[in-house]
Amino acid sequence: MLAKVSSAAILGLEAVGVDIEVDVSNRGLPSFTVVGLADKAVEEAKERVRSAIKNSGFDFPGHKTIINLAPADIPKMGTFYDLPIALGILKASGQLKGKLSGLFLGELSLNGDLRQVKGCLSTALYARERKIEKVFVPHNNYNEVAIIKGIGIFPVRNLKDLMLHFNKVKEIKPGKINKELADPSFEPELDFSDINGQSQAKRALEIAAAGGHNLFFFGPPGSGKTLLARALPGIMPIMTEEEILEVTRIYSVSGNLKGKLVNYRPFRSPHHSVSRVGLIGGGSFPLPGEVSLAHRGTLFLDELPEFPRHVLEALRQPMEDGFVTIARSRGRFSYPAQFNLVAASNPCPCGFYGDPKNACRCSSAEINRYQKRLSGPLMDRIDIHVEVPAVPAKKLVQKTTGQSSKQIRVRVEAARRRQRRRFNESRLTCNAEMGSREVKKYCQMENSSWQKLVDSSEKLGLSARGFYRVVKVAQTVADLAGKDKIDQEHLIEALNFRSKGLSYH
Ligand SMILES: Nc1ncnc2c1ncn2[C@@H]1O[C@H](COP(=O)(O)OP(=O)(O)OP(=O)(O)O)[C@@H](O)[C@H]1O
Numbered sequence: 001m002l003a004k005v006s007s008a009a010i011l012g013l014e015a016v017g018v019d020i021e022v023d024v025s026n027r028g029l030p031s032f033t034v035v036g037l038a039d040k041a042v043e044e045a046k047e048r049v050r051s052a053i054k055n056s057g058f059d060f061p062g063h064k065t066i067i068n069l070a071p072a073d074i075p076k077m078g079t080f081y082d083l084p085i086a087l088g089i090l091k092a093s094g095q096l097k098g099k100l101s102g103l104f105l106g107e108l109s110l111n112g113d114l115r116q117v118k119g120c121l122s123t124a125l126y127a128r129e130r131k132i133e134k135v136f137v138p139h140n141n142y143n144e145v146a147i148i149k150g151i152g153i154f155p156v157r158n159l160k161d162l163m164l165h166f167n168k169v170k171e172i173k174p175g176k177i178n179k180e181l182a183d184p185s186f187e188p189e190l191d192f193s194d195i196n197g198q199s200q201a202k203r204a205l206e207i208a209a210a211g212g213h214n215l216f217f218f219g220p221p222g223s224g225k226t227l228l229a230r231a232l233p234g235i236m237p238i239m240t241e242e243e244i245l246e247v248t249r250i251y252s253v254s255g256n257l258k259g260k261l262v263n264y265r266p267f268r269s270p271h272h273s274v275s276r277v278g279l280i281g282g283g284s285f286p287l288p289g290e291v292s293l294a295h296r297g298t299l300f301l302d303e304l305p306e307f308p309r310h311v312l313e314a315l316r317q318p319m320e321d322g323f324v325t326i327a328r329s330r331g332r333f334s335y336p337a338q339f340n341l342v343a344a345s346n347p348c349p350c351g352f353y354g355d356p357k358n359a360c361r362c363s364s365a366e367i368n369r370y371q372k373r374l375s376g377p378l379m380d381r382i383d384i385h386v387e388v389p390a391v392p393a394k395k396l397v398q399k400t401t402g403q404s405s406k407q408i409r410v411r412v413e414a415a416r417r418r419q420r421r422r423f424n425e426s427r428l429t430c431n432a433e434m435g436s437r438e439v440k441k442y443c444q445m446e447n448s449s450w451q452k453l454v455d456s457s458e459k460l461g462l463s464a465r466g467f468y469r470v471v472k473v474a475q476t477v478a479d480l481a482g483k484d485k486i487d488q489e490h491l492i493e494a495l496n497f498r499s500k501g502l503s504y505h
């Protein structure tokens, strides 16, 4: 007999429909074949399905069984298809009586329990878009799809329960919508009020959070660069529900989800030994890299000069475009990568170049070599350069007077609201995403300020990119001040952040 079960395949972040056709014939020698561009994990499904069916108390047909995954030109990867294959076999062998309507996915363990799979959220979103009313998902995947309204999502514990459901013995109910899982409030680990001094660096972080700008900290060892960067998540604006789904989808596809939605902006800090594929994404089984896992949040590269140059150079394209495209023989996969970069470095190998208290022990050739490791094009993409000097000991014992992360976040949120209003009709979400055309369209400045910018950029030797980036930062400074139009003082603050970079030899 022939049976057909619906499932999906994940291409990049998107799900597409896949049909599993099962033919069980009661003639021929016993065999079990899977066809239709299946990878090794799907091929191995045969053994899991066979055991799961038997151990759930059903019969595995002893005749010729053929499984076809259609359309055959779409690559099928992972353990997604165990459940639909098992259901198809049970249907085709006459053990399952009801109609198999809906979408099915899940990995089977040998005893018939359902295991979590990657890409469940993408599949549920696909089902909603296609108006497929029912989706049956592994119980442990339910939390990532629990906020999707409009379709019935059924959490399933094991194959036996599902059989009882379709044979009308014991019904499985659709899961309840749980809005709380997308509650964006969270307590930061590190509060701004715990950091002594460093008012300029704190201000820079506020601007970076408000406008989504890239930031570079440099200064002597132990001055607090890593500490400051790690405090950034506490002042980042909360995510909208749409953004939460967007980010969770990436984590779901890459298997990084910790059982619930990603409800706060990601903060990724890969070690400098990260490979190019680890950072950008790819691999023979294409997966998103750190840049995509940092989507809508922050990518923190601590000790920037320690990263291999070819790894850093690979950042140039995603930083400009906001997405990564990986071409493989199996197809092209696109992953979003809209993040703000925060980088930190010492100014020289010993770390004290330019420090007023400690003498630098490096030769100028050493400093030169060290700073050369910071790629020019990458530094050109960083809008805010801030020196983080050592904090005087007496400041460390004083009670901090700075504001808390919560107070700063209120200002950041207000600035973001202003930006969202401004970009109402476009797809932009923050100032940093503007291209030169949008800068001309949205940023207003007096003629005298434009003139000042022209003069300063000639003096500083700014590139065209650098020129526009200054305007974008100035726009964020204006937004934080509650103004739409950029004043001269806003521009000067933005220019200051650009001019105080590390001195290149
Ligand atoms: N401004 C500060 N207020 C309170 N504590 C601080 C401050 N700066 C540094 N510290 C303390 O010093 C420790 C070291 O700081 P951190 O690791 O951020 O230095 P760093 O600038 O990243 O140094 P390196 O260049 O060696 O990486 C922090 O964990 C923190 O305990």
Ligand SMILES: [Mg+2]
Binding pocket: 225, 226, 227, 302, 303, 344
């Ligand atoms: Mg550090």
